[in-house]
Amino acid sequence: MAAAESEVSSALCAQFLSFSAKDTAAKWLQATDLPKEVYLHLARYVPKIYCLGPNLNPQSEDLLSQLLLQAPLEWYLCGEEPSVGLAKLEQNNQPSQLCGHVFKVGEPTYSCRECAADPTCVLCMQCFLGSVHKEHRYRMTTSGGGGFCDCGDTEAWKKGPYCQKHEPNISDSSQEDPLANMSAEMIARTYNVFSIILKYAVDMLTWDKEDELPQGLEPPERGDTYYCMLFNDEVHTYEQVIYTLQKAVSCTQKEAVSFATTVDRDGRKSVRYGDFQFCEQAKSVIVRNTSRQTKPLRVQVMHSSVVAHQCFALKALTWLGHIIRYSDALRRILCQVGLQKGPEGENSLVDTLMLCDSKMWKGARNIYHQLFMSSLLMDLKYKKLFAIQFARNYQRLQTDFMEDDHERLVSVTSLSVQLFTVPTMARMLITEENLMTTIIRTFVDHLRHRDLQGRFQFERYTAQQAFKFRRVQSLIGDLKYVLISYPTEWTDKLRDKYLEGFDAFLELLKCMQGMDPVVRQVGQHIEMEPEWEAAFTLQMKLTHIISMMQEWCASDERVLIEAYKKCLTALTHCHSGFTDGEQPITLSMCGHSVDTIRYCVSQEKVSIHLPVSRLLAGLHVLLSKTEVAYRFPEQLPLSELSPPMLIEHPLRCLVLCAQVHAGMWRRNGFSLVNQIYYYHNVKCRVEMFDKDLIMLQAGASMMDPNHFLMIVLSRFELFHIFSSADCRKRYNRENANKDVVQQNSTLIEEMLHLIMMVVGERFSAGIGQVENCDELKREIIHQLCIRPMAHSELVKALPENENKETGMERVIDSVALFKKPGVTGRGLYELRPECAKQFNLYFHHYSRADQSKAEEAQRKLKRQNGEDSALPPPVLPPFCPLFASLVNILQCDVLLGMLGAVLQWAVEPSGGHWSESMLQRVLHLIGMALLEEQQQMESSCDDNEITFNFTLKISRPGEAPSNTPSILALLETLQNAPHLEVHKDMIRWILKMVVSIKTMRERTAAAPSSEGSGHCQEETVRDKDKAERKRKAEMARLRREKIMAQMSEMQRHFINENKELFQQSLEELDASTSASQDHSPSSWDSALVCVGPRRWRAGGGERRQVVTCILCQEEQEIRPDSRAMVLAAFVQRSTVMSKNRRRPPHIPESYDPLFMHPDLSFGAHTGSCGHIMHSHCWQRYFEAVQAKEQRRQQRLRVHTSYDVENGEFLCPLCECLSNTVIPLLPLTKTSCCIGEQPGLPLWLNTISQQIKALQSAHRKAKPTNAATTDETKAVEDYPPPEGFRLDHTPMNPYSSSIKEMLTTFGTATYKVGLKVHPNEQDPRVPIMCWGSCAYTIQSIERLLVDEEKPLFGSLPCRQDDCLRSLARFGSACWTVSCLSTVQNHFIRLLSALVPDSQVENSPCILDVDMFHLLVSLVLSYSAVHCQDSSGLSVDAAQLHFIHLVTVAHLVQILLTSVPAELTMEQESGGVEHEEEESVCLFYNTLKTLLGSLCDVSSGWHLWHCVKAGILPFLRGAALFFHHLNGVPTPPDLHALGASEWETLCSYLCLPSNLLQLYYNHQDVFEPLLQGWCSHPGMRLCLQSPEILISFPRESNRLIELPEDYSALINQASSFTCPKSGGDKSRAPTLCLVCGTMLCSQSYCCQTELEGEDVGACTAHTFVCGAGVGIFLRVRECQVLFLAGKTKGCFYAPPYLDDYGETDQGLRRGNPLHLCRERYRKIQKLWRQHSITEEIGHAQEANQTLVGIDWQHL
């Protein structure tokens, strides 16, 4: 196939060889009908280059099209050799200062919060780095693709519009016409070429015939070759398409995936090539298969020549985009050509493209959009013209887009952001093209559903609806762009057009006014929740628009006045629409009366949607703020206002909320609750709740306060309670219905709160005399009064304004202190103490929950400061004149009547139908009034000005007839009421205020009053305070006790939630106990040796070890013959210490793990949480877990964080992930032999005799086969040496349960470590156990070095326990294995050091990790020693092993780790002179033996190399023998210090000059040395230094990360998927272990692993991390932990913003910087093998993590 294709292309080449671009161009120059000539050329060549077979061949197509098609065009255009001509053009070009870099998907973009005109203004990374904004507060996001860099656009930036690169030079003549420098002929030629080619491309891309071509393009010859073309849609899923394709064109799954991916990316893909019949057949199958669910997939059978021309059309557009880059003049000509109308006024080519946009496939759209961006949008003159065309086509384009099912990103409508966000452009389009009105009208047209009154009525909000609705909303986005910055200068025409738009907008709002009305449901619950989401979505989307409309109005007085009038007219119109049909009624109370209508919220229709009223409220405030109201009162229709009409609907809405709170609307279901929630929510409240309140304030300010309150009472349906003459009494008696009483209490509370808000909310500029930032400051203060908050929490709690910086950062520092984050958690802002006095308990944006939290927090704060607990209202700013009369509400008769009534109820609580909250609110209102009075007195110098006299009014007794006590008298009574403990401080505060105001009045009236009485009063107050505090202390104690009881109940819960913390404290506890219990060597200090015949032994019998089972709490002694005790343990494969990640994974079945390679590429790590159980208790527990899991799986298909089938379980105590248990074993008893032990030569001799005997015995035992008979005879000559009993079967010292556990753990280690099925008979079981012991010790040794901790005493107890168990288990595991197998392992191990002719394939010592060898030798020796009765001791053997291995390791280090240039002589001072000399000598010996070592003259260096290289080995050996032999540790190793070397050597029974080992037994070692050096592997190793491991092996680190996160984003944005040729990866993910970037979470990079499809990350973990992976998801800024295929979790990234917070998902866009502590923490988790455990904990805490398909990441 491939061969055939290349034949075709070579044939083609031959055919085209004679072609000359130059000649063709010359011919064209002569042509009379150039378009015809060119078309002829295209018709001839295009079908010969493109689409010649089923598989496209882009390289040769590109090459040929360059040669045959583009080259003649370029020749023609330049009139000379194109490369020369284009270079000239480029040279003469004066480029515009616009950067115009078009963003790729995922590329970082930067915006400046301080200087950007609006948030859509962005810079590319290059420009950003060269701009001034780098030093500003910038925002960083990743681009969704499309859009370009705004560098150089002076309108986009308030400051610094140019980066260094795009800075215009002063002599710039950018105003000049770029065509000025170009010759007329060139212009003409360019014009010709561009118009022909652009026309051709437009014709082809908009061509909709499948089988014919436009005139002049018909191919000379026509074959029966067709493509079956599949098109993209957003309806069918990937899976559906893949499935269908497999059926229709019988391709493999893989091909289908590739087809589907291309269709998704490019919008279309040919899935079959052949004759018409063949393609038609595939088409019908696809259509049939997909028509069932929805509309079928779009498929076309197209003639190959049509497809070919379309391919070249795309190429031609790309070529145009490319060629105009050489010169701005070319670009201008292209723009001209594109926008030119046809001779008879036909659409221009640009128009044609735009209008066909929704019919084109994705790939075509993308290419022409890009051409638009690099041409029309880069030329300032034509950008304007294009914008006009765009605006003219706007309605049509949007309508097409609604029908189109592609994302907006690939629609031409998305270009609006490039045009509308330029303020001058937007204004031009508003004035010239009436754009604002067009957008609004188009929007309204698309919302068709109306009720009888013409209001919107949305259908049930289905997914389909939501999709449609989202499309419509993009219009709102456009409107937002247009309005984004308000004009600083207005023209009359702009005013006219804006107001026309405003009218259209009012029409829209009128359709919303009163939509989704609700009626209270009584009796039955509603049957179906009514639709409400659509209406709220609309409201939410419009919120910003409404705010921006007001901003525009505020910027011009005339516009404001006109808009106000229009809005008022609209509102009046709305009101006339729905009369309530009720007669007016008259209300009277406290000597006042008012007319109103009869209307009950609880009985009639009421709607939450009142956008017209609210807009009017907003404009009303602006009248006050801009002082238009005072300067042009005559122009305002203020007299037309009817205040009761203004407040009517907002009041109803607020009453509705109150009634919902009071539980009166329960039967109306959740939809209403949700609406009320959003009404107050930060996303909506600015243009809903806030404005209703303002409207009430506006209305009330124009009314008699008594009248206002009576209407409020009436709407709250409370009028009857307060209006009766004896209301103070009657309410008590009228307790007919408990529910009603309860409801009324809540309603009264809500109403009092409303009054507080009407009088007290003065923080919007225009209502109160405040600055703009005061409102924000107050919001922040009140948020922080609840609790300290992180920056992002604060941002969330404040109304966002994405168009404008809220300036929060500036404000925040004035009211809060920043507390930095630790290694976890985040930075928090804490309220400055001095700001606490601005706290208002009844802050209008508090929810009830917020309020009670804030109250608690503030009371606590006051207690801590030793203050009383009163939370009086704060001092308020004065009202603006327009609202000034509102304060009178506080002293009006109706309010005083209400206050008196509530206080009276509180005095006589027998009825019980008042509430404390009611009283609290009344007290707060009284406090507000007193503060108001105080302030008025303070601020006015003249007594007569003070119109406010609250103190006087509350001192007067109540009205006749009952002649009730005054409010003041009631308060004094309440002060002593025992049931009002909580409110006492507040009442006291009020009384004090009254006194102080009276004093002030008297003082201003007459001479100052006597100090004495005041002092006296203070005194008694103080006494009382004392008693009070005592009482409170007692109460506090009781409360504490109660809390303690609750605490213990919550403990379990708490432990679950705070695992990390808990574990830490456990570890600390453990570490301290283990230190005190284990290391008490006292007098033995000097003689502490852990290995060899001289080793330390516990005197007077062994210490009994007693442990407690965590499951049954029984104690148990650890003895060989007792029941087994086990530790929960987790074995995992590990590559943490790997020095060679390129080593391919072993083949589990055949891998021989006996010798560990020094690169430590794979190991098995064992960890434990240290919790001990009886083996039988554990077994019972595990069986229960299994059973539970089975039941659970049957019931519901949920997963757990652990895999029971793989033996996993959670530790019953700490829930740590475990997968096996280690048995606890006592020390092996070794008799202390008195007899002299043989020295090394003799011992070696004995051992080799024993080995020979064993070898011959093993062969005899084995059934011999013919080939080996000779050898068998040969070894038969070796009889066992004296005392070695081959026939002796050692007695197994262990109880059956211990034996069982030995097998359990051994099998588990084998199974996990090799990734094989469990097989307890496999000879590799003991090897894996020894290996895991060695690997775990090595990893812990590394960890201690990395953490700079001493070797002993710093490990948590659980790790000590784990190591001890591992070592002792290792030495015992042979007892449950086949004896001869273990003996054979030993023989092979020893042969690596002591050459043995009987053992084949002994490794070279450079290929062996010596620590693993030592551990395995020691642990396997028991299997040989058990048959020895000659008196050889194990201790002696251990000593000889360590000596042998140490010497071998020395050789290894000297051969691999000595740097080549070691010539500098270092002064040694003679301290280690002997060592230096002997190491030199030894090195020279090696040199002689190998003859290839470099010269080294410095003994000092050599010795230091050796010391540094062997230290990890010695430290590991010390850990090993300490745990194996139970020898106490020398105190010197409990601290970091200089004496480590000497102490270690003596502890290990080694001379501190290690070379002595060699020189003491040179006779033994010399032949060994020769053997090692002559090993054939030796030369091989030394000749390839790149694979040599040098010592000490450095600890692995996670990769270096850049300081600035954007560097990573940038790196990821240029990363392309390695599998799908140059495509951008959607989820680039960085392996933090090795630094590989992966294309995660995507079909393209799925691979098969063990028969399952897995994503790139999971696949990578199996190569890089033995199944465990640590990744950084770059787009999400999220760390990903993976373990195996089913486990994973997300983890906080090590990047923080300036506020000490992470930004997972990059939603906030603050600059992020690397936090090294956090990164180190992740590294530590990895190094200590805790990733899997971390995942387990995360999954236990958050069950949703369990459901994620981790393997597809």
Ligand SMILES: [Zn+2]
């Ligand atoms: Zn740029």
Ligand SMILES: [Zn+2]
């Ligand atoms: Zn720039």
Ligand SMILES: [Zn+2]
């Ligand atoms: Zn800036």
Ligand SMILES: [Zn+2]
């Ligand atoms: Zn037990």
Ligand SMILES: [Zn+2]
């Ligand atoms: Zn545990």
Ligand SMILES: [Zn+2]
């Ligand atoms: Zn990796």
Ligand SMILES: [Zn+2]
């Ligand atoms: Zn990929």
